[in-house]
Amino acid sequence: MTWITEHPALAWLAVALVLAAVEVATFDLIFIMLAVGALAGALVAGLGAPFVLQVLAAVAVALLLIGLLRPALVRRLHQGPDTITGTAALVGREARVLETVTETGGRIKLRGEVWSARTDGRTRPDTILPGQPVRVVSIEGATAVVTAAGREPERS
Structure with missing residues (x-):
């Protein structure tokens, strides 16, 4: 002490x-x-x-x-930075239709991964054909809700 x-x-x-x-x-x-x-x-x-x-x-x-x-x-x-991660980061991204997308289902390629997808039901066309670009509106579980984006793909 x-x-x-x-x-x-x-x-x-x-x-x-x-x-x-x-x-x-x-x-x-x-x-x-x-x-x-x-x-x-x-x-x-x-x-x-x-x-x-x-x-x-x-x-x-x-x-x-x-x-x-x-x-x-x-x-x-x-x-901190406003970094969005997980499925929230996919909203707004563009994807490519692999299998015809309707209001009930379909498949898209999103950021290198294959996702199940469906249209949001409010936009036209109701059916989006393979090869067409789509934009992700939301993610519901393991399904991407999409809408048509961009112009029609060129046919050769």
Whole structure:
């Protein structure tokens, strides 16, 4: 215990390291703010201030960081890129009809994979022939709901 009273700045640095290690394990940006507060306590201790001022400096810096900086950092971290994945990424894509698509069924090639498909029932034509392009309107289970897209394929 006498070591802590003789070397308060080192004690604050040790606390800061422990808090930083906890932050690495949790990554919720609370413990890193507390660690920076502990570094402020170490700085004040290094200047020879009494223990009460060291604690006040550590608490004040930690609270300021948690209240002002952390919300902006969390917002930025959670914002991330607007990446659409899974079946939602297929909506709007163009595909090619493999087997005639009607309101009840058919097959398309979508991004290199064969999918069961059906028309959405609202668009004309009701039947889309093989070779024609379609656009995916939605995905219902393992079935792509499609509508005709583009012009008719050229006949040779």
